[in-house]
Amino acid sequence: MSPPFLAIVNPAAGGGRSGQLAPGALDRVRRVGIELSVAQTGRAGAGTEIARKAYRDGVRNFLAVGGDGTAFEIINGLFPEAINHGRPTLGFLPLGTGNSFLKDFTSRGIEHTIAALQQSSRRTCDVIRLRHTKGELYFYNLLTLGFPAEVAETANRRFKRWGELGYILAVFTRLVQLEHLALPHRLGGAAEWDRGKTLFLSFNNSKFTGGKMMIAPKADPCDGAIEYVRWGPIRRIGLIWTLPRLFTGTHIEHRLASRAAVKRVDFELDGPVNVMVDGESMRLQCQSLEILPGALDVIV
Numbered sequence: 306m307s308p309p310f311l312a313i314v315n316p317a318a319g320g321g322r323s324g325q326l327a328p329g330a331l332d333r334v335r336r337v338g339i340e341l342s343v344a345q346t347g348r349a350g351a352g353t354e355i356a357r358k359a360y361r362d363g364v365r366n367f368l369a370v371g372g373d374g375t376a377f378e379i380i381n382g383l384f385p386e387a388i389n390h391g392r393p394t395l396g397f398l399p400l401g402t403g404n405s406f407l408k409d410f411t412s413r414g415i416e417h418t419i420a421a422l423q424q425s426s427r428r429t430c431d432v433i434r435l436r437h438t439k440g441e442l443y444f445y446n447l448l449t450l451g452f453p454a455e456v457a458e459t460a461n462r463r464f465k466r467w468g469e470l471g472y473i474l475a476v477f478t479r480l481v482q483l484e485h486l487a488l489p490h491r492l493g494g495a496a497e498w499d500r501g502k503t504l505f506l507s508f509n510n511s512k513f514t515g516g517k518m519m520i521a522p523k524a525d526p527c528d529g530a531i532e533y534v535r536w537g538p539i540r541r542i543g544l545i546w547t548l549p550r551l552f553t554g555t556h557i558e559h560r561l562a563s564r565a566a567v568k569r570v571d572f573e574l575d576g577p578v579n580v581m582v583d584g585e586s587m588r589l590q591c592q593s594l595e596i597l598p599g600a601l602d603v604i605v
Contacts, residue, residue, distance in 0.1 A: 307425060309340035310366040310396065311359050313352050313379055316345060318371030318401035327370050330398050330415055334368070337423040341368070346375070356382025366394045368604075372401015373446055377583035380601070384432060384443040388600065392429075396422060396604030402469075405513040405584070406446045409526055410605040421604045430526045432600040433510050435582070438590040445601065446583040447514055447521065448594065450488050451505030451536075452544075455479045457581040458588075472515070480545065485538040489573040492533060492565055498573060504536040504544070504561070508570060508594055512554070515584070522554030523564060529598035530566040537561035570594040 312331055316324025335341055344355045356367060356379040367383075369376035376397060383393045397407045399414045410428070411417040421427070435442045449457075456475045463478070464471030485502040492499075509521035509532040524532035539547070539561055550556040557564050572591040580589050 307339050307422070308366050309342065310334075310368050310422075311355075311364050312341050312343045312368040312370050312398070313355055313375065314343060314345045315352060315371030315375040315378075315401070318375055320402070323371045323375075323400035326400050327398070330370065330400065333415075333419055334398070334422060337419060339422050346378070350378065352378030353382040356380075357386075358382075360386060360390075360393065365391055366396075368396045368398055370398040370400060372399070373405050373584040375401060376406065377444060377446075377585060380432065380443050380445055384434070384597075384600070385441065388597065392600065392602055394427060394602040394604065402584075405515065406511050406526070407605070408513045409511045409524075410603075418604060426605065427602045428527055428605050429599045430601050430603045431510055431529060432597045433508065433531060434595050434597055435589075436592045436594075438577075438592060442582060442589075443597075444510070444583045445526070446511050447507055447509040447581075448591075449505055449507045449514070449520070449581045450578055450591070451486055451503055452479060452483075453505050453507070453514070453520070454579040454581040454586070455482075455484070457584075457586040458579045461586045476548075480541055483541055483544070486578070488578070491571050491573075492567045493569055494571070499535075502538050504539050505534075507534040508532075509534065510596075518551045519554035520551060520556075521564075522557060523566075526603075527599075528566070529596060530568060531570065531594060531596050533565045533567055533570065535563045537563075568596050 314327045346352045456479045460472045460475035464474045489498050489500045509524040511526045512524045514520050521532040571593050577588045577590045
């Protein structure tokens with residue numbers, strides 16, 4: 306008999322699409338023999354609180370019903386306790402906007418997850434821990450600083466109600482205001498700090514962001530490494546010309562791009578900066594990143 310799962314539903318994900326489609330999707334999961342209990346979030350952060358309490362009560366199997374932000378909240382409810390008290394399992398019913406992580410494994414979405422649940426198919430994947438001046442965060446997809454984070458902040462602050470169109474408007478807004486920032490960091494305890502100006506830095510566990518952009522085409526969520534992508538300063542015209550390559554992953558072949566697979570990253574930032582973590586826009590003073598190999602079982 307398959308183990309029971311707690312489905313944590315974010316009804317607001319995907320512009321309300323999740324709330325409309327979740328009951329039918331959960332019924333389909335039950336019909337293949339999966340025992341479910343359901344909890345619904347009603348505000349930001351509720352997914353973290355629900356997952357934390359459930360984990361402490363002995364639940365080890367979770368379904369994120371929504372988008373990347375829903376799964377991000379759940380993971381931050383499970384960790385850091387899950388590091389020492391039993392590896393949890395997370396599946397995805399992708400009803401949100403991005404659903405980026407699952408695309409490393411399939412383009413079939415809910416169909417794939419239901420089949421994987423029925424077959425008890427899972428992969429052991431990594432999680433990344435971010436330490437910042439006010440605490441810790443855990444993520445399974447990516448952290449970006451620089452241009453993508455500035456776009457996310459602008460989209461969230463000015464154009465959120467416009468959905469995908471709002472994101473495009475934010476891209477052009479930030480192009481007009483284009484900045485190249487120095488974001489001092491070093492990889493794997495290297496002696497030298499990188500203090501050069503950049504377009505962006507991206508620290509990835511999986512390939513995709515925003516559901517469609519392949520910002521880290523060489524990332525593998527199961528390889529025990531953080532995939533680092535850096536882009537140096539580029540002029541507006543060059544950036545406009547190169548933006549489509551973010552959707553194919555060929556941007557890393559650009560002469561201003563570099564990548565590496567690392568276990569740890571340290572930062573020496575003067576203060577908080579805009580960051581985008583698993584689709585969530587925040588302002589943090591990052592201190593370090595480290596990989597937690599094989600910390601999470603994923604239903605795929």
